[in-house]
Amino acid sequence: MIADPFVQLRLLDLQAVDTVLAQLAHRRRSLPELATIADCDQRAAGVRSRLVDAETSLADLAAEQRRLEADVDTVRQRAEKDQQRMAATGVPAKEIAGLQHEVTSLARRQGVLEDELLEVMESLETAEGQVEQLRSQLSAVLAERATAEAARDEAFGEIDGNLDQRRAERDRLAGTLPADLLALYDKVREVNGGVGAAALRQRRCEGCRLELSGSELGEVRAAKPETVLRCDNCRRILVRTAESGL
Ligand SMILES: [Zn+2]
Structure with missing residues (x-):
C-alpha cells in the first residue's frame, strides 16, 4: 500500500x-460509583427482604393481640353477666353455686389470656423496633446510592462531553485519510x-x-x-x- x-x-x-x-x-465503564451503586442495590435488596419478614411478623402479632383482646372481652362480659345473675333476687341456691364456679374459672381463664396478651405486646414492641431499624437502614442505603448516582451522572456528563469532542476530532482526521x-x-x-x-x-x-x-x-x-x-x-x-x- x-x-x-x-x-x-x-x-x-x-x-x-x-x-x-x-x-x-474504559473510565466510563469502571467508575468507582458504578461499583458503589451495585453494592447499594445488593444491600438494599437484603434489607428489603428482611423488612418484609419483620413487617409480616409485626402484622401477625398485631392480629394476635386483637384476637386476645377480643377473647378477654368475651370472658369479662360473661363473668359480668354471671355476677349480675347472682346478684338478682330469687335465684335458686343451686344455680348460684354453679355461677360461682363458672366465675372462678372465667377469672382463671382471663388471667391466662392477659398473660398471653402481655407477652404478645412485648414481642410487638420488639418487632416494631426491628421494623423501624430496618426502615432507617434502608433509607441510609438509598441515600448512599443517590449520592453515588449523582456523582456517577456528573462523571458521565464530563466523560461524555469529552467523548463527543474526541469523536468529532476522530471523524475529522479519518476524513482526511x-x-x-x-x-x-x-x-x-x-x-x-x-x-x-x-x-x-x-x-x-x-x-x-x-x-x-x-x-x-x-x-x-x-x-x-x-x-x-x-x-x-x-x-x-x-x-x-x-x-x-x-
Ligand atoms: Zn511492532
Missing part, C-alpha cells in the same frame, strides 16, 4: 485520538488491542517496543517514503518519523 508520508504521520494523530477514546470508554489506509488501520487496530499504527522511534517500534533488527532496518531504509510499512513483529502499521534513527 502507498500513502503520502504526511498522510502516514496523520495516522499517528488518529491513533492518539483513538487511544484517548478507548481510555475514556484515504479509504484503503483507514480500512487497514482500523482492521489492524481491532486485532491489536486498539493500536493500529505505531511510530518508528530510535529504531524501535512503539507498538511492540521491540528494536528492529539490522535486516529489518535495511528494508525500512530501502523502502520508498510513501510505502506503507508493517512491523515484522506485531504487524502494526509502522510510521517513520523524524526520530526514527535510520
Whole structure:
C-alpha cells in the first residue's frame, strides 16, 4: 500500500485520538460509583427482604393481640353477666353455686389470656423496633446510592462531553485519510488491542517496543517514503518519523 508520508504521520494523530477514546470508554465503564451503586442495590435488596419478614411478623402479632383482646372481652362480659345473675333476687341456691364456679374459672381463664396478651405486646414492641431499624437502614442505603448516582451522572456528563469532542476530532482526521489506509488501520487496530499504527522511534517500534533488527532496518531504509510499512513483529502499521534513527 502507498500513502503520502504526511498522510502516514496523520495516522499517528488518529491513533492518539483513538487511544484517548478507548481510555475514556474504559473510565466510563469502571467508575468507582458504578461499583458503589451495585453494592447499594445488593444491600438494599437484603434489607428489603428482611423488612418484609419483620413487617409480616409485626402484622401477625398485631392480629394476635386483637384476637386476645377480643377473647378477654368475651370472658369479662360473661363473668359480668354471671355476677349480675347472682346478684338478682330469687335465684335458686343451686344455680348460684354453679355461677360461682363458672366465675372462678372465667377469672382463671382471663388471667391466662392477659398473660398471653402481655407477652404478645412485648414481642410487638420488639418487632416494631426491628421494623423501624430496618426502615432507617434502608433509607441510609438509598441515600448512599443517590449520592453515588449523582456523582456517577456528573462523571458521565464530563466523560461524555469529552467523548463527543474526541469523536468529532476522530471523524475529522479519518476524513482526511484515504479509504484503503483507514480500512487497514482500523482492521489492524481491532486485532491489536486498539493500536493500529505505531511510530518508528530510535529504531524501535512503539507498538511492540521491540528494536528492529539490522535486516529489518535495511528494508525500512530501502523502502520508498510513501510505502506503507508493517512491523515484522506485531504487524502494526509502522510510521517513520523524524526520530526514527535510520
Ligand atoms: Zn511492532
